[in-house]
Amino acid sequence: MVIALVASSLSAAGVAHATSTEAMDLRALVHDADHVVVGTVVSQDARYDHLDRIVTDVTIRVDERMHGAAREGTTIVVRRLGGVIGDVGLRIEGEPSFVEGERVVLFARLVAADHVLRPIGMSQGVLPISRESGIEMVMPGGEGLALVQRGSDGRLRAAPGALMAPEPVDALLARVRDLVAEIHGAD
Template sequence: MTVVLRRLARSFAALALLIAAAPAAASVTVALDLDELVTHSEQVVLATVIGQRTLRDADRRIVTDVTLRIDDSMKGGHARGEDIVIRRLGGAIGELGMRVEGEPAFTDGERSVVFAERLGQHLRPTGMSQGVLRVRLDEGGRELVHPAVRGLELVRRSPAGAMIPAPAYLIAARPLNDVMDEIRQAVERTRAR
């Protein structure tokens, strides 16, 4: 009987190791509301992706520098037509690629509302993909801002101290002008603090 129990225990241990070694389907991070997105961000812009360049950073990680052309700046003081570069983790160099769950992906020509914070020498999307809200046209030609929280498990601390699931700032598509007005109000509100 003890031999059977030992084998069973080893089987469970091996199964536990396999489960622990499985790749993560999401990164866990704190959900940011609009005021927190604005407060943590050096730049808040409506911008169009005009180019991307993948490289290795000083730590040999694969990163992608995304060049954005500013259409409107809500925080950061950039003029329309200026370019900024934000860095995201991941990308592909030749046949070697790296993907980080929760990092935003960009497509050349795509417009987004981007919240960017400075980390070291580089601007990064604030709150990972929470800081990149895609702008798309609906059937009637209206510009709508879409939530873009992909690959993230968002949490907040409960009053009891436990981490519990939490929603993103934007949970459904909304008209671009409404979102930009809301962001401008948040910039003023957080500036006054």
């Protein structure tokens, strides 16, 4: 369950710096996901949706499926809020950003009302993969988010995300596969 706090507190200059939301650990990302895949960003298409918001549909080729109906070699489309159409743009702090050609570990959920896939926990559900010193590493997600958890006293406190530091791809994917098997069983 995500506590989407509309808490992009505006500074004196009136600029939002982060969106506050409930921190999700790896177990929560896997639990809430309809799809867990490693994929490569193929393309992005910004457009206006039925509510006249700018959204970007991101096509991702599935390189490895860990959970969900998408098969390796096929593509899935994930929608994020925001994007650029001509000289008009919309940016939502905490929404994931994608780069064509980039590999990601994606945790996504089908939003039935819109019939689209959305990353779990905004940018928490998109973990970029980069190469550092010749080793593929999964980078922490959650860009643009102030992650919080409610304490026993009811107050919100800063909290860690699913991944605190870069982690080798093989190690992270082994943990994800174990969680998928435990939570969702065999696909």
